[in-house]
Amino acid sequence: MKLSSVLSIVSLVALLTVSASAAKWECKSSCNIQLISAKSGPDRVTGIGTGKSEPEACKNAKRAATQKAPRGTYPRHCQCKCKKK
Numbered sequence: 001m002k003l004s005s006v007l008s009i010v011s012l013v014a015l016l017t018v019s020a021s022a023a024k025w026e027c028k029s030s031c032n033i034q035l036i037s038a039k040s041g042p043d044r045v046t047g048i049g050t051g052k053s054e055p056e057a058c059k060n061a062k063r064a065a066t067q068k069a070p071r072g073t074y075p076r077h078c079q080c081k082c083k084k085k
Contacts, residue, residue, distance in 0.1 A: 023050035027082040029061035031075035038072030045069055054082050 029047045045068040049060025058080035066075045 022052060023057070024052055024085055025054045025057035025082055026050050026085055027054070027057040027061040027080040029058065029065040029078050029080045031062070031065045031069075031078035033069060033073045034076050036072050036074060038070060041070050041073045045075055050085075054084075057082055 027049050029049065031045050033041055033043060033045060035041055045065045047061045047064025047066070047068065049057050049062070049064050051057035051060055061080055061082075062078045065078060069075045
C-alpha cells in the first residue's frame with residue numbers, strides 16, 4: 001500500500017472522528033409511506049441523523065428516512081424525536 005493511500009485513509013478517519021464529536025444533537029425520524037405505483041410496501045421508513053443544532057439533526061434524519069422509500073412510493077408526514085448528546 002502506498003504511503004499516500006495510508007495518509008488519505010488516516011485523514012478520512014480523523015475527519016469523521018472530528019465530525020462525529022462536533023454533533024451535539026441526534027434525531028430519529030419516522031415517515032409514513034404512500035404507495036404510488038407499487039402494489040405493496042412498508043407502512044413506514046425510519047432514519048437517524050446528527051447535527052450541531054436540533055433542526056440540522058432533524059433535517060439529516062428526515063433525509064436518511066426519505067432515501068429509504070422504495071421505488072413506487074413516497075414518504076409523507078415525517079416526524080423527529082431528538083435528544084441532546
